[in-house]
Amino acid sequence: MQPLLQADAICVTFGGLKAVDGVSFSLNAGEIVGLIGPNGAGKTTLFNALVGLQPLTSGTVWLDGERVCGLKPHKVARLGMTKTFQNAALFPDMSVKENVTTAALLRHDLKGARAKADTVLRKLDLTPIADADVADLTFPQKALVEMARALATEPRVLLLDEVMAALTPAEMDEVMAVIRALKAEGLAFLVVEHHMRAIMALCDRLLAVNFGRLIADGTPAQVAAHPQVIEAYLGHGAAGKEAAHA
Amino acid sequence: MRNLFSPSRAALLLFFLAAALLPLALDPRGHLIRVAAMVLLFAAMAQSWNIVGGLANQISLGHAAFFGLGAYTSTLLFLKLGVTPWIGMGVGAVVAGGAAALLSIPTFRLKGHYFALATLAFAEVMRVIANSLGDVTGGPVGLSIPFMGSQPALFAFRSVASYYWIILGLLVAVCAVFHLLASGAIGYRLRAVRENEAAAEVAGVDTFRVKLTASVISAALTAVCGTVFAQFTFFFDPDSIFSLSGISVRMAMIAIVGGLGTLGGPLVGALFLIPLEEVANAVLSSQAAGLSQFAFGVILIGAILIQPRGLMAYWLRTPWAKTRRAAATGA
Numbered sequence: 300m301q302p303l304l305q306a307d308a309i310c311v312t313f314g315g316l317k318a319v320d321g322v323s324f325s326l327n328a329g330e331i332v333g334l335i336g337p338n339g340a341g342k343t344t345l346f347n348a349l350v351g352l353q354p355l356t357s358g359t360v361w362l363d364g365e366r367v368c369g370l371k372p373h374k375v376a377r378l379g380m381t382k383t384f385q386n387a388a389l390f391p392d393m394s395v396k397e398n399v400t401t402a403a404l405l406r407h408d409l410k411g412a413r414a415k416a417d418t419v420l421r422k423l424d425l426t427p428i429a430d431a432d433v434a435d436l437t438f439p440q441k442a443l444v445e446m447a448r449a450l451a452t453e454p455r456v457l458l459l460d461e462v463m464a465a466l467t468p469a470e471m472d473e474v475m476a477v478i479r480a481l482k483a484e485g486l487a488f489l490v491v492e493h494h495m496r497a498i499m500a501l502c503d504r505l506l507a508v509n510f511g512r513l514i515a516d517g518t519p520a521q522v523a524a525h526p527q528v529i530e531a532y533l534g535h536g537a538a539g540k541e542a543a544h545a
Numbered sequence: 546m547r548n549l550f551s552p553s554r555a556a557l558l559l560f561f562l563a564a565a566l567l568p569l570a571l572d573p574r575g576h577l578i579r580v581a582a583m584v585l586l587f588a589a590m591a592q593s594w595n596i597v598g599g600l601a602n603q604i605s606l607g608h609a610a611f612f613g614l615g616a617y618t619s620t621l622l623f624l625k626l627g628v629t630p631w632i633g634m635g636v637g638a639v640v641a642g643g644a645a646a647l648l649s650i651p652t653f654r655l656k657g658h659y660f661a662l663a664t665l666a667f668a669e670v671m672r673v674i675a676n677s678l679g680d681v682t683g684g685p686v687g688l689s690i691p692f693m694g695s696q697p698a699l700f701a702f703r704s705v706a707s708y709y710w711i712i713l714g715l716l717v718a719v720c721a722v723f724h725l726l727a728s729g730a731i732g733y734r735l736r737a738v739r740e741n742e743a744a745a746e747v748a749g750v751d752t753f754r755v756k757l758t759a760s761v762i763s764a765a766l767t768a769v770c771g772t773v774f775a776q777f778t779f780f781f782d783p784d785s786i787f788s789l790s791g792i793s794v795r796m797a798m799i800a801i802v803g804g805l806g807t808l809g810g811p812l813v814g815a816l817f818l819i820p821l822e823e824v825a826n827a828v829l830s831s832q833a834a835g836l837s838q839f840a841f842g843v844i845l846i847g848a849i850l851i852q853p854r855g856l857m858a859y860w861l862r863t864p865w866a867k868t869r870r871a872a873a874t875g876a
Binding site for chain 1: 562664730733734736737740741743744745746747748750751752753874
């Protein structure tokens, strides 16, 4: 089966710095893949490169057999891939519903977009705050509205950049339930998250990056035990001690 | 339809009603009706500017370019080819819209001050061209429209009141366009672009196309105002029609002082600034050279410092104007 999303040796260079260095991976429909790595490993840059916010220095990205690298983000969104922003980049002068409606306009006229926004807000239990100003929201609410806005574009691949960062464990369970329900509908997720509990519980597969390079690709258990991953998180020598303990 | 009779709408209706009744109270050939017509014309210009400046937050300081293109196109078509300015007005709008589209390609990548400077430079280039192409544009001497008495088909009227009605009609039309844009699908997209361009793109908004559409519409409407201005004043020259302070900055200033991105802002701003300028000129210009401009400048700075969100912010704070969005989209 052809993967839904396929990245081939993608590189992003800022001057002399290789922020993303030859990363290749694939993502299938209905799959949730976690992207882990220490701060500055290149996770957000990789996300931006996939959706077209950051031009690739080299490499190719395929979305369902179509080449999407070099396209503008709104074209990538039309083809079915979008992302959320790490620090909730909502449109601050609009209400929650207006934020979501704007994204729904990608595939609907204004009336249809409003109806679509209502549906998405209901799905994420955000209907009670539909008319609230986003400036008045708490951080977890903002993250959820950001996810609602992304879903309103009706993506097939959704890249989530730390949507669970400020959530309580109970809220996290709710969001994970929503993600699982969407996965059941065939949506594919690439998820950056620092909560290991969420990552381990949610993901079918993990990708680990460090210094822009992909260092591991496998099941959560395989990747968590990978010596290079342990070293990336705990420092040089830790992997050896870990192995000695085992 | 729910908000058909909202206080904001009632206030707007009241404004237009008062504007429609005003000529009955004024001498149809007097100075005051000219000032009133100028208030409405500048309100229409500022509203045209507000489409890009307010809705998309692309602060243009070069709209005089489109204003002058409108004035020159219709006037030259009339003087050289005998085309009625009513048609010339449409041609001018197309020319200005085309110029705006061409200008968009290099300038839309620029942000904030850089965009403002690029548009400013464009208007200055237009001024220099108009000054130097003497054979076509009349150069620094400018262009005069001969007085022909009252000939409605040629956009010529004897009484100032006739021009006043036309300008009022133009203002209503420009406000209607602004309202349709602000409350329609493009209004959502423009506000998204204004607030976060990267997020708007990722949410599926073609930011370039949205800004381009707004710019072209804004430029075309500004050009229509330019034609009306030329017909109303009978004379213009490159330095006045492409003026940075007299046209470009004034359009922006009226919208900003009134309330950026709001339907009422340009109306309130023009109603405040144009008469204020008149009074400052009448009272102070005989006292010392430049004193009236100085006083006007001080008042402008004061107004912005006291209420950076514009005079409309006072209205939006009243219990009648419940939500700021309702007024922002003219609801």
